[in-house]
Structure formats: C-alpha cells, structure tokens
Amino acid sequence: MYQELKRECYEANMQLPKLDLVVYTFGNVSAVDRANGVFAIKPSGVPYEELKVDDIVIVDFDSKVVEGKMRPSSDTKTHAFLYKHWETIGGICHTHSTYAVAWAQAIKDIPNFGTTHADHLTADIPCAPPTADQLIEGDYEHNTGQQILDCFAEKKLSPQEVEMILVGSHGPFAWGKDASKAVYNSKVLEEVAKMAYLTLQINPNAARLKDALVKKHYERKHGKDAYYGQGC
Numbered sequence: 001m002y003q004e005l006k007r008e009c010y011e012a013n014m015q016l017p018k019l020d021l022v023v024y025t026f027g028n029v030s031a032v033d034r035a036n037g038v039f040a041i042k043p044s045g046v047p048y049e050e051l052k053v054d055d056i057v058i059v060d061f062d063s064k065v066v067e068g069k070m071r072p073s074s075d076t077k078t079h080a081f082l083y084k085h086w087e088t089i090g091g092i093c094h095t096h097s098t099y100a101v102a103w104a105q106a107i108k109d110i111p112n113f114g115t116t117h118a119d120h121l122t123a124d125i126p127c128a129p130p131t132a133d134q135l136i137e138g139d140y141e142h143n144t145g146q147q148i149l150d151c152f153a154e155k156k157l158s159p160q161e162v163e164m165i166l167v168g169s170h171g172p173f174a175w176g177k178d179a180s181k182a183v184y185n186s187k188v189l190e191e192v193a194k195m196a197y198l199t200l201q202i203n204p205n206a207a208r209l210k211d212a213l214v215k216k217h218y219e220r221k222h223g224k225d226a227y228y229g230q231g232c
C-alpha cells in the first residue's frame, strides 16, 4: 500500500543531494496523503545514496508508524504538526543548506534585497527565534512546529504566500502543494540566502527593495493584485 506516495517522497528526497542542499543524512522531505490521513517521510539516518523506495516510512498525523520497517526522520513530529495545522500544504522539505543555516544560526530574517527574492515572495524570509527549551533534549520536533506557527502568527504571514522559514539555531523548512514544490522552495531559499549574504558583504548598507517596486515586480510575475506582502 502507499507505493505511489512512497515513490513521490523518494523522488523528492533524492533531489536534495542533486541540488546540493544536503550532505550525508542531513534533511528530509515528506509527502502527504490527506485522504488517508498519512504522510510518507524519509527514514532517519539513511544516507541518500543508500535510500530505496521501500525504505520510505508511512506515518499518521500523530507520528505513529503505519507502514515501514525503519525509524522515521527525527523531524517527523514537525512535519506532522504542520500538516495538521496547515491544511493546504502537500509536501514539506527540511535541509541544512549552508547559507540558509547561517542566517538561521544568526537568528536573522532574510531581507528582500532584489527581484530574485521578490519573484518568489514579497516578504522578508522569516526566522523563528529559538525557544528556551528548543535545545534541551525532549519533545524537540513538536516544539519546532509550534515555533514555526508562532512566528507566522506574530508576523501575520500566510503559509500559502510565504512557503519557507528559518528555524533559529537550526535550519530551513519549506513547503508547497506537493513534495516537489517543497524541494523547489528549499532551493530558492538557499539561493536567496546566499545572494543576501553576499550583498551584505559587498555593501553592508544595502537597502531592501522599495515596496512599490516589489509590488510591481511581483504582480508582473504573478498577475494583477497578486501582491500581498508587508511593507519593505
């Protein structure tokens, strides 16, 4: 059962090393089957070059294994939490990509410096501040999901408009209508994070794109009245 879902999840996971978003066993991608109340996720600690379709684990929204012999990713509770609370997302991708992790460790939002960023979202890419108990052993994964939701609520962001976040002191999470779009958004996040870092190296006083320009550029790309972003 769930062969198609496992295959979708497997293919998305195998994109991560190809896109230079992970090394060794870092990161994980999941794909949801809302009709059956389950999602497929990478098994924990398995190197990508050894991963097989049948290794993909099927879990329910309480992170209980429904099908599979291997232990699901250590981030499973975070994926489950987001699927439960955000009913429109179909896939989630977590990586440890270098530049996104650097911004997450610096606990900094990524400013919207240019049209590359503005093509994909008009808001600054948010960084959820680490919580006191985040780094203490325990229900870490559940806490990360709550951290993400709290950050979106505080910044009044919608997961349909902003499909990515930096979890402070940890790394990037991205999502989308399916697992492949979640991986695409992870790559966009890493590229924008790298460009923003280099922009600040060249000019520490670099200014964000003016809101009017962001609005014009975003609507040209996504259609009239598509603009939603906060002022920059």
Ligand SMILES: O=C(CO)[C@@H](O)[C@@H](O)COP(=O)(O)O
Residues within 6 Å of the ligand: 025, 026, 027, 028, 042, 043, 044, 045, 046, 072, 073, 074, 075, 094, 095
């Ligand atoms: O960020 C973390 C753990 O904090 C994970 O993404 C990474 O180490 C991969 O763990 P899994 O192999 O998915 O259990």
